[in-house]
């Protein structure tokens with residue numbers, strides 16, 4: 001049984017676009033997508049279980065648990081969705097597509113790779129993150145962690161927004177469950193089976209995922225287009241929203257295009 005989640009929504013027509021945030025964030029990360037893409041899609045952004053305004057799950061969720069919770073959310077909105085996932089959200093989106101192929105029309109995976117379980121050092125660092133949060137508390141944790149998620153040249157107002165979003169989004173145990181799910185995720189063996197169309201993006205100054213890992217992800221998927229977002233760090237959707245949104249729109253236009261039948265005239 002999936003835990004209920006809080007969502008923010010904008011737009012009342014077009015395809016459903018479900019937005020899944022990264023491990024240190026919340027639905028607030030998608031403010032530029034809710035504002036701009038809602039003219040073309042019904043945009044829904046979640047607070048993951050145990051984050052921001054979503055209640056704590058009754059116990060640890062693994063990656064399947066997050067994917068199943070997202071699947072229940074899609075079902076509650078109708079038939080299927082295009083799923084935009086950033087970082088950890090991208091890993092959830094990929095698992096969602098593997099477990100519930102009928103619910104995912106296409107994937108948009110930003111600043112993400114096949115999971116931290118692919119690299120023991122990354123997995124250890126991810127697990128240690130929850131202890132850091134426990135030791136520092138959300139505010140000091142966000143002050144330390146937030147600036148790394150944008151490029152070194154990000155405007156101070158964006159850095160502040162990222163820190164404030166993180167400080168209000170993360171708490172234990174939700175963050176620890178999320179970090180554990182990311183630390184044990186290794187999707188390399190399942191990517192080739194995904195046939196859903198995908199757009200993979202990465203900030204050219206992403207210091208968390210890195211272009212190499214995101215390129216490898218795109219290369220492992222059957223039908224993926226790959227875009228490097230210039231002048232952006234790990235949170236490319238927030239740092240270069242106009243560029244990012246333009247690519248998402250182009251992707252949605254392509255994947256939702258109806259085949260043109262013969263004219264009736």
Ligand SMILES: O=C(O)CC1=CCC(=O)O1
Nearest residue numbers: 022023024087088089208
């Ligand atoms: O380290 C962070 O907080 C950035 C990050 C790693 C995985 C993710 O979703 O965000």
